[in-house]
Amino acid sequence: IQWFPGHMLETKKQLKSAVAKVDALLEVVDARLPLSSSNPFLKRIATGKNRIKVLNKADIANPETTQAWLEYFNREIKLPAAAICGTRLQEASHALQSLVAQVDRNKARKTKVMVVGIPNTGKSTILNTLAGRKVAKTGNVPAVTRHQQRTSLKGNIDIYDTPGILWPVIEPRQRGLVLAMSGAISDTAVDYHDIALFAAQLLLERYPACLVARYPFLNPLPGAPQDLIESVGNARGCLKKGGYIDFQKAAQLIIRDLRSGRLGRISFERPKDINTNYDTDQ
Ligand code: GTP
Structure with missing residues (x-):
């Protein structure tokens, strides 16, 4: 998937020099897709830095899967990680404190922490929660935060906010689909049809009970992704002239339910599915 907003390239260069000036990095990833929403070049520019991986939006991720991810990061690859909901002060502060505790602090000087992460993972939300006031723009559209600011x-x-950045070419394809499903890549950059089929497949395979709870009319549950989308479209009145099902509309409805958590606590990837095509070098 090609995704290339101009300011992101510039930001990558700026990020490198900004990282050099801070004491610690708070990397925000989406708890539902901690691997796909990790920044693959962060490790290279963050060598030797104190770091924590914050699995945000844990309130809408599957709790057992989140636990498995925490074990993967903390135990297997020995990268400190915490799962939080970005609007809960106690959880956000706890993650920040465990990061700051890694820093060899000079009391006379402020500890500089930088918040990094791809678009839409909740960086601004966490910052606002920590500050106790609205210091950063938040929104459900990728790349709302454009300029770095200090609080x-x-x-x-001192905490520094950075714009959400994504790299120009996202590989493998599955990573692009998972990111698009979460809303990290703008909907215009990917084929909605493909995202919806991918989402429907995931839901049918791993979360049939969530589907039945949200769409009780699915009885029996369709076996194929295409049929699932069409059945939801039909029951929810997503129809075009002549009574044909509006697939795009039905797909949007399911994706919206999935992204918002209305379909339940759903994780998009699990540690046990880590595939060798992925850059797992965190
Ligand atoms: P960019 O500015 O694009 O880089 O985004 P960001 O990383 O600053 O994300 P932002 O804080 O704007 O949050 C993106 C969306 O996720 C918003 O709709 C938030 O309300 C939502 N969100 C953030 N944190 C959480 C969380 O812990 N749980 C849930 N359920 N939603 C969250």
């Missing part, structure tokens, strides 16, 4: 927090900490 002073209690405990002699």
Whole structure:
């Protein structure tokens, strides 16, 4: 999937020099897709930095899968990680404190923490929660935060916000689909039909009970992704002239339910599915 907004390339260069100036990095990923929403070049520019991977939106991810991810990061690859809901102060502060605890602090100087992550993972939300006021723009559209800003927090900490950045070519294809499903890539950059089929397949395979709970009219549950989308479209009145099912509309409805958590707590990827095509070098 090609995704190339101009400001992101520039940001990558700026990110590298900005990282050099801070004491610690708080990397925000989406708890439902911690691998696909990780920044693949962060490791290279963050060598030797204190780091924590914050699995945000844990409130809408599958709890057992999130636990498995925490074990994967903390135990297997020894990268400190915490799962939080970005609007809960206690959870956000706890993650920040465990990061700051890694830093060899000089009390006379402020500890500089930078929040990094791809678009839409909740960086601004976490910052607002930590600051106790609205300091950053938030929104459900990728790349809302454009310019870096500094906020002073209690405990002699300065926190820097950075724009959500994505790399120009996303590979493998599955990663692109998972990212698109989460809303990290704008809907115009990918084929909605493909995302919807991919989402329907995931739901049928792993979360049939969530489907039945949200769409009780699915009785029996269709076996194929295409049939699932059509059945939802039919029951929810997503119809075109002549009574034909409006596939695009039906697909949007399911994707919206999935993204918002209305379909239940759903994780898009599990550690046990890690595939060798992925850059698992975190
Ligand atoms: P960019 O500016 O594009 O880089 O986005 P960002 O990473 O700053 O994300 P932002 O804080 O704007 O959040 C994106 C969307 O996710 C918003 O609709 C938030 O309300 C939502 N969101 C953020 N954190 C959480 C969370 O912990 N749980 C849930 N359910 N939604 C969240």
